[in-house]
Amino acid sequence: MWQSIFVGILVSGALAYIVHRLYKQFFAKEEACEGCAVRKTMESN
Amino acid sequence: MLTGLRQHVGNFAGITVEKRSGHFSLNGTQHELIDFPGTYSIYPRTRDEEVVYNVITEPKHEDFPDLALVVADAGNLERNLLLFTQIYDLGLPCILVLNMWDIAEKRGIKINVEEIEKRFPNVPVITTNARVGFGKARLLEAIQEFSPKPDLFKPLIPQFSALKLEDVKGQEEETKLRYTELKALLRTDEHEHAAGKTDVFSRKLDKILVHPIFGYLIFLSILLIVFQFIFSFASIPMDWIDGQFVNLASLVSEKMSPGMLNDLIAQGIIPGIGGVVVFIPQIALLFFFISILEESGYLARVVFIMDRLMRPFGLNGKSVVPLMSSVACAIPGVMAARTISDWKERLITILVSPLMSCSARIPVYTLLIALVIPKQTVLGIFNLQGIVLLGLYLLGIVMALLVSIVLKSMIKNREKGFLLLELPGYKMPRWSNVGLNVLEKVKIFVLDAGKIILSISIILWAAATFGPGNSIQKAEDSCKKSSVYKKANAEEQQQLIAAKRLEASYIGLFGKGIEPVIRPLGYDWKIGVSLITSFAAREVFVGSLATIYAVQDDGGENKRLIERLKAEKSRHGKPTFTLASGLSLMIFYVFAMQCMATLAVVKRETNSWKWPIIQTTYMGVLAYLGAFIVFQLFS
Numbered sequence: 001m002w003q004s005i006f007v008g009i010l011v012s013g014a015l016a017y018i019v020h021r022l023y024k025q026f027f028a029k030e031e032a033c034e035g036c037a038v039r040k041t042m043e044s045n
Numbered sequence: 046m047l048t049g050l051r052q053h054v055g056n057f058a059g060i061t062v063e064k065r066s067g068h069f070s071l072n073g074t075q076h077e078l079i080d081f082p083g084t085y086s087i088y089p090r091t092r093d094e095e096v097v098y099n100v101i102t103e104p105k106h107e108d109f110p111d112l113a114l115v116v117a118d119a120g121n122l123e124r125n126l127l128l129f130t131q132i133y134d135l136g137l138p139c140i141l142v143l144n145m146w147d148i149a150e151k152r153g154i155k156i157n158v159e160e161i162e163k164r165f166p167n168v169p170v171i172t173t174n175a176r177v178g179f180g181k182a183r184l185l186e187a188i189q190e191f192s193p194k195p196d197l198f199k200p201l202i203p204q205f206s207a208l209k210l211e212d213v214k215g216q217e218e219e220t221k222l223r224y225t226e227l228k229a230l231l232r233t234d235e236h237e238h239a240a241g242k243t244d245v246f247s248r249k250l251d252k253i254l255v256h257p258i259f260g261y262l263i264f265l266s267i268l269l270i271v272f273q274f275i276f277s278f279a280s281i282p283m284d285w286i287d288g289q290f291v292n293l294a295s296l297v298s299e300k301m302s303p304g305m306l307n308d309l310i311a312q313g314i315i316p317g318i319g320g321v322v323v324f325i326p327q328i329a330l331l332f333f334f335i336s337i338l339e340e341s342g343y344l345a346r347v348v349f350i351m352d353r354l355m356r357p358f359g360l361n362g363k364s365v366v367p368l369m370s371s372v373a374c375a376i377p378g379v380m381a382a383r384t385i386s387d388w389k390e391r392l393i394t395i396l397v398s399p400l401m402s403c404s405a406r407i408p409v410y411t412l413l414i415a416l417v418i419p420k421q422t423v424l425g426i427f428n429l430q431g432i433v434l435l436g437l438y439l440l441g442i443v444m445a446l447l448v449s450i451v452l453k454s455m456i457k458n459r460e461k462g463f464l465l466l467e468l469p470g471y472k473m474p475r476w477s478n479v480g481l482n483v484l485e486k487v488k489i490f491v492l493d494a495g496k497i498i499l500s501i502s503i504i505l506w507a508a509a510t511f512g513p514g515n516s517i518q519k520a521e522d523s524c525k526k527s528s529v530y531k532k533a534n535a536e537e538q539q540q541l542i543a544a545k546r547l548e549a550s551y552i553g554l555f556g557k558g559i560e561p562v563i564r565p566l567g568y569d570w571k572i573g574v575s576l577i578t579s580f581a582a583r584e585v586f587v588g589s590l591a592t593i594y595a596v597q598d599d600g601g602e603n604k605r606l607i608e609r610l611k612a613e614k615s616r617h618g619k620p621t622f623t624l625a626s627g628l629s630l631m632i633f634y635v636f637a638m639q640c641m642a643t644l645a646v647v648k649r650e651t652n653s654w655k656w657p658i659i660q661t662t663y664m665g666v667l668a669y670l671g672a673f674i675v676f677q678l679f680s
Binding site: 003010015021 | 304496503507
């Protein structure tokens with residue numbers, strides 16, 4: 001029984017991690033701003 | 046040197062394309078040191094150089110410095126001092142650091158530091174050799190004791206304030222004026238004469254290494270030797286690591302009480318992670334060689350000779366640095382494209398960079414080569430497997446060039462690009478730098494990719510163990526009733542049940558769903574599942590195969606992945622991994638855009654979804670068609 005619970009936690013954790021990574025890579029706001037100047041110029045192009 | 050920042054620096058321009066910062070403490074006071082992309086002038090010509098202009102000309106900018114450390118290459122002082130005089134004339138408190146002092150001395154370049162100090166009386170001038178930490182103490186002392194002396198301020202161009210970016214003519218005139226002043230100050234003609242006498246070795250070597258014919262032959266030979274080494278030397282540690290993971294899986298399944306967690310660890314996590322960790326020796330070896338080539342100054346020559354090769358294909362010479370970086374990983378490669386001033390050339394470079402074979406492809410390539418290419422010696426000395434590996438790398442390069450031609454004709458270009466590259470002098474590689482670079486690359490591979498691989502292995506195991514409703518139980522029952530099962534021995538019976546359970550699981554159902562699409566390429570549904578999961582990152586392919594086959598072999602003894610794959614048979618009893626299907630998979634991985642992180646960076650760099658979607662589509666079509674043609678030709 002305890003093994004099933006542990007496996008359940010691990011599988012949900014793995015799923016949550018993948019979703020988190022995908023969100024962070026594509027949608028999350030940038031943390032560092034070093035590329036901002038670059039991006040702004042690209043936008044104006 | 047000051048912060049101990051473990052940041053990769055290259056022996057050619059274009060490595061740092063965004064600001065990096067670190068901290069250091071001086072007598073209890075904490076200082077932030079910001080490293081900006083290298084530039085020769087404050088007037089930017091490329092995206093990365095704009096970062097410098099924006100900060101230096103805007104006192105309200107959050108990164109506007111209290112003190113500017115202008116680091117100039119002592120071996121090429123005239124060109125490097127231009128930026129210094131501009132920053133100085135803007136009235137910023139400065140310290141001038143003359144780095145690579147040792148190389149300047151070796152070349153016989155005599156720099157009169159006192160004269161420079163006399164011309165700029167409120168600027169301390171410090172000579173350093175950052176590679177070995179020479180001058181660090183004097184630099185720290187100068188920072189600590191620095192006090193601005195505005196009364197001693199003697200601008201090169203009085204009343205100078207940075208011109209507007211659009212005023213190109215004004216910038217040109219100002220630059221000419223500065224060079225005239227600097228020539229007089231440094232007496233450059235004497236330096237060049239002195240350098241000419243002592244730098245004979247570098248020049249002689251360059252005559253051969255950048256020769257229009259020998260240059261390419263030498264580069265090709267070096268590549269061939271590197272790939273031969275990778276295949277020959279890496280196999281010993283790889284076999285050892287592989288064996289350890291097999292033992293670990295056996296140990297866990299024996300010692301842990303039987304149950305779901307035991308299965309997850311022994312069949313999901315350990316094979317998944319082991320399948321990837323095993324490739325560390327090859328990745329370490331590849332970066333060991335690349336670092337040596339870069340540190341010695343040879344890679345800058347490669348950029349130079351490749352520029353000549355790329356022009357007929359319509360690519361900017363500066364595209365070479367991003368493309369070469371992409372051999373390690375497409376992410377820094379795509380970012381390095383910031384050094385290209387023309388937007389369309391930059392875009393094409395970004396779009397073709399992922400076609401260069403990155404380090405994540407090594408596990409996939411080497412597994413497939415070991416599986417379907419025989420260990421044969423060609424022409425007496427060459428290992429056939431090494432030649433095939435080199436061929437896959439070259440195929441990526443050729444395809445990148447061909448796609449560039451197509452894109453060039455589709456997207457009209459306004460400007461003509463050029464390559465301005467300072468060829469560094471040849472020097473012995475610094476082994477600590479080589480080691481640091483190898484360590485950094487292995488760390489990224491293990492930790493960054495490792496977390497994704499671990500998560501996907503866990504999810505795959507769950508999807509391969511469970512199925513909708515009681516489908517798995519039903520599959521097992523029907524298997525037991527079949528005549529094949531009744532005729533089989535105990536071990537075969539267990540394997541038959543495991544295979545049927547896998548087919549009835551979520552992953553089996555999903556794999557069967559996509560099988561019609563991938564069958565023309567020679568793949569079965571298990572390869573299809575591994576292909577889909579490796580859309581997150583290419584190296585996941587190997588971990589996924591390892592997990593799926595470990596679950597399938599439930600009950601059988603723990604075996605190495607390659608043995609499992611060699612024994613795999615299709616439903617018609619023929620081997621699944623043949624020369625045709627193996628080559629088809631290799632071609633698929635050369636062309637397919639299977640890296641979420643690269644897609645995210647392309648989206649960030651182009652600030653739109655359009656280009657990453659176009660990139661994924663064209664690479665996907667190339668991969669599918671390429672794999673289809675190869676499979677049909679060889680089967």
